[in-house]
Amino acid sequence: MNIAIYIGKREASEDDGVKTLLSDLRKGGCGLKLLYEGDVLESDADMLLSVGGDGTFLSAAKLVQGRDIPVMGVNLGRLGFLSENRPSSIATALLSNDYTIEDRAVLRADVVTGNPEIDGWPYALNEFTVHRSGAAMLGVEASVDGVRLPTYWADGLIISTSSGSTAYSLSSGGPIVLPESKVLIITPIAPHNLNVRPLVVPDSAEIALRMHSRDENVIFTADNRTAAVPASVEIAIRVAQFSLKRVRLKKSNFIDALTEKLFWGEDVRNNN
Numbered sequence: 001m002n003i004a005i006y007i008g009k010r011e012a013s014e015d016d017g018v019k020t021l022l023s024d025l026r027k028g029g030c031g032l033k034l035l036y037e038g039d040v041l042e043s044d045a046d047m048l049l050s051v052g053g054d055g056t057f058l059s060a061a062k063l064v065q066g067r068d069i070p071v072m073g074v075n076l077g078r079l080g081f082l083s084e085n086r087p088s089s090i091a092t093a094l095l096s097n098d099y100t101i102e103d104r105a106v107l108r109a110d111v112v113t114g115n116p117e118i119d120g121w122p123y124a125l126n127e128f129t130v131h132r133s134g135a136a137m138l139g140v141e142a143s144v145d146g147v148r149l150p151t152y153w154a155d156g157l158i159i160s161t162s163s164g165s166t167a168y169s170l171s172s173g174g175p176i177v178l179p180e181s182k183v184l185i186i187t188p189i190a191p192h193n194l195n196v197r198p199l200v201v202p203d204s205a206e207i208a209l210r211m212h213s214r215d216e217n218v219i220f221t222a223d224n225r226t227a228a229v230p231a232s233v234e235i236a237i238r239v240a241q242f243s244l245k246r247v248r249l250k251k252s253n254f255i256d257a258l259t260e261k262l263f264w265g266e267d268v269r270n271n272n
Contacts, residue, residue, distance in 0.1 A: 001029075001030050001031070001046045001047065001094070002030070002031040002032075002033070002042075002044050002045050002046050002047075003025060003030050003031070003032055003033075003045070003046065003047050003048075003049060003094075004032075004033045004035055004041055004042065004045040004047070004048045004049070004063075004069075005022070005032060005033065005034050005035060005048075005049045005051060006035045006036075006039075006041075006048060006049065006050050006051065006056070006059070006060040006063065007034060007035065007036055007051045007052070007056075008037070008050070008051065008052035008053075008055070008056030008059060008060075009052060009056075010036060012051050012052060012076055013034065013051075015076060015087070017076070017086070017087035017088060018051055018074070018076070018087055020087065020088070021074070021087040021088075021090055021091055024091035024092075024095075025091050025094070025095070028091065028094075028095040030094075030095075033045070035063070037059070040063075041063040041064065041067075041069070045069055046069070047069065047070055047071075047072060047094075047247065048060060048063060048064060048069055048070070048071045048072070049071075049072050049073075049074050049090075050071055050072065050073050050074060050083060051074045051076065052074070052075075052076055052083065053075065053076065053080050053083055054073070054080050054081065054082045054083050054126075054167070055224050056073075056083065057071065057073045057080075057082040057083045057125075058082070058125055058126065058223045058224050059224065061106075061125050061244055062121050062123075064244070064245075065121065065123070066242060068245060069245070070101045070245035070246065070247045071244065071245065071246055071247065072085065072090070072094075072099075072246070072247035073085060073246075074086075074087055074090060080261070081163075081166045081167075081254075081257060081261070082125075082163065082246070084252060084257055085249060085252070089249065090249075093249050093250075093251075098249065098250050098251075099247050099248060099249050099250060100247075100248050100250060101245050101246070101247055101248070102179070102180070102245070102246050102248050103243040103244070103245060103246075104125060104161070104163050104179065104243055104244045104245075104246050105161045105162065105163070105182070105203055105239050105240075105243055105244075106123050106124070106125055106161070106239070106240040106242060106243060106244055107123060107124045107125075107127070107128060107159065107161055107184075107237055107238070107239060107240060108122055108123050108237070108238055108239070108240040108241075109122050109123075109124070109128050109220075109222065109235055109236070109237050110122070110235070110236040110237075111220065111229065111233060111234075111235045111236075112233075113220055113227035113229050114227060114229070115225065115226075115227035117225045118220075118222050118225050118227050121222075121225075122222070123222070123240055124161075124164075124222040124223045125161065125163055125164070125223060125244055126160060126161065126163055126164030126167045126168070126223050127158050127159060127160035127161065127164040127167060127168055127169060127221075127223065128158075128159045128160075128220070128221065128222055128235075128237055129156055129157065129158045129159070129168065129189070129219075129220070129221045130156050130157055130209060130211060130218050130219070130220055130235070131155060131156035131189065131218065131219040131220075131221070132155055132156060132213065132215065132218065132219070133213075133215045133216075133217045133218055133219050133228060134213075134214070134215040136213065136214040136215060137153055137154065137155070137192055138153070138154060138155065138156055138211060138212070138213050138218060139151050139152070139153050139211065139212030139213070140152040140154065140156070140157040140188075140209060140210075140211055140212075141209070141210040141211070141212065142157065142186060142207060142208070142209055143207070143208045144186075144201050144205050144206075144207055145205050145206055146208075149186075149199070150196070151212070152188045152191060152193070152196060153191065153192045153193060154188040154189050154190055154191040154192060154193075154196075155189040155190040156188075156189040156190075156218075156219070157186065157187070157188055157189065157209065158172060158174070158185070158186070158187040158188075158189060159184060159185070159186055159207055159209075159237050160174065160184065160185045160187065161184060161185075161203070161239075162177040162178065162179050162180070162181040162182070162183055162185075162203075163179055164185070165177035165185055166258075166262075168187075169185050169187040169198070172187050172188070172189050172190070172198075173187065173198060174187035174198040175198060175200065176258065177200070178254060179254060182202065182203045182204075183200050183201065183202060183203055184200070184201050184202070184203050184205060184207065184239075185198060185199070185200055185201075186198060186199040186200075186201065186207065203239050204239070205238075206236060206237070206238045207236070207237045207238070208234065208235070208236050208237075209234070209235040209236075209237070210234050211231045211232075211233070212231075213231040215231060216230065216231060217229060217230060217231060218230075218231050218233075220233075220235070
């Protein structure tokens with residue numbers, strides 16, 4: 001197996017756990033190619049390992065655009081739902097084929113931002129957001145398949161996939177959604193309406209956004225990339241025609257990850 005290793009920060013290659021992982025994979029007969037920011041993924045790669053956190057995983061996802069190369073996250077940080085695997089748990093599982101490959105939905109936004117990092121890759125695995133650029137509140141007029149929703153008056157609005165339910169959407173009060181759920185989540189950021197709530201819609205829907213702002217520009221983000229766009233811009237968001245293939249170890253479990261990483265259900269009455 002030829003495995004490409006994308007390392008978000010060069011110093012991560014000096015991590016003892018990463019060194020052991022690479023050594024074990026080489027001993028198991030794998031061909032390895034280390035990649036850093038700006039490098040190109042070779043066409044003979046059978047798998048891509050992303051070494052870092054979830055932000056690194058989002059950057060690595062761009063390297064497999066339109067290609068059937070699965071991505072696996074190697075977690076060196078404290079929190080990670082995309083990059084959930086510690087280096088010590090990976091080599092044995094890969095060499096014994098003790099893993100599965102799952103499809104994760106990817107979002108596409110039809111908008112010209114002027115930022116080549118976004119315009120050249122108008123996709124997001126976790127979420128797209130629009131956000132106010134100044135002190136004034138932002139009005140976001142959203143429609144789902146042409147049906148207009150009440151205008152959101154807030155700091156901004158998040159359109160997330162099920163993968164992104166545990167990212168920005170969660171911190172803004174959005175629901176936790178199992179990754180295999182075929183839905184999109186519309187979550188307002190600090191809304192100035194007491195009766196507005198996050199909305200879950202089918203992932204077959206097209207979501208259109210128009211902004212009302214006193215400022216000339218609004219901030220548009222695609223995962224970990226940001227651009228200032230005119231407040232008059234109209235944005236159409238839908239699920240892309242391709243998915244991201246993510247490697248998951250068979251022993252991993254989303255509910256266990258919630259319990260471990262977010263202390264979900266932490267209660268003295270739940271102690272076994």
